[in-house]
Amino acid sequence: MGPSRHDLLTIGQLADRSGLAASALRYYERMGLIHSERTTGNQRRFARATLRRVAFVRAAQQVGLSLEEVRTALDRLPVDRAPNHEEWNGVARTWQGRIDQQIAELELMKRKLTGCIGCGCLSLTRCALYNAHDRAGLAGSGARYLRTGDPEAGPEPLPENG
Numbered sequence: 001m002g003p004s005r006h007d008l009l010t011i012g013q014l015a016d017r018s019g020l021a022a023s024a025l026r027y028y029e030r031m032g033l034i035h036s037e038r039t040t041g042n043q044r045r046f047a048r049a050t051l052r053r054v055a056f057v058r059a060a061q062q063v064g065l066s067l068e069e070v071r072t073a074l075d076r077l078p079v080d081r082a083p084n085h086e087e088w089n090g091v092a093r094t095w096q097g098r099i100d101q102q103i104a105e106l107e108l109m110k111r112k113l114t115g116c117i118g119c120g121c122l123s124l125t126r127c128a129l130y131n132a133h134d135r136a137g138l139a140g141s142g143a144r145y146l147r148t149g150d151p152e153a154g155p156e157p158l159p160e161n162g
Contacts, residue, residue: 008037008045018054025054032071033057035079052082063095064102 015022028034029044034053036044053074060070073091077083083091 007048009048009050011036011044011046014046014050014054017051018058020054020058028054028057031067033067033074047080049079049081053077053079060095063099065095065098069098 009017011022011025014020014025018025020028025034029036034046034050034057036046036050039045056074056077057067057070060073061067065073073094076091077087
């Protein structure tokens with residue numbers, strides 16, 4: 001037996017309770033992160049347990065998980081109720097590795113930012129004054145020297161004709 005009509009939330013109620021816009025909730029539903037039932041008038045109704053799923057999505061995004069990663073995790077959890085201890089621990093273990101990886105990346109970035117002057121190359125010795133013809137741009141977009149394992153190596157030099 002499904003939830004009673006008193007246990008169901010409209011999209012507006014879910015938006016108010018979750019702090020998300022209705023458009024975000026519709027997007028989450030299209031992605032399969034949350035699920036609704038439809039009334040005879042084709043209006044969405046969400047089980048109250050959806051509030052926990054939305055909170056889960058928001059927490060996962062705060063630790064840097066993509067919505068695809070969130071969907072994979074949510075697929076392991078029940079749709080109509082809060083997860084039990086064992087179910088939650090299974091998902092939490094997968095997050096711990098991801099969070100540890102992010103911490104390592106942030107610590108590396110923190111060490112590398114000590115020479116940053118904000119020009120995009122993130123290095124005092126690699127800024128536009130020292131990066132003639134934007135050699136760093138040849139390696140791709142973004143903060144190339146920050147992303148490389150060996151910032152001193154730098155990108156390949158431009159050909160003499162460039």
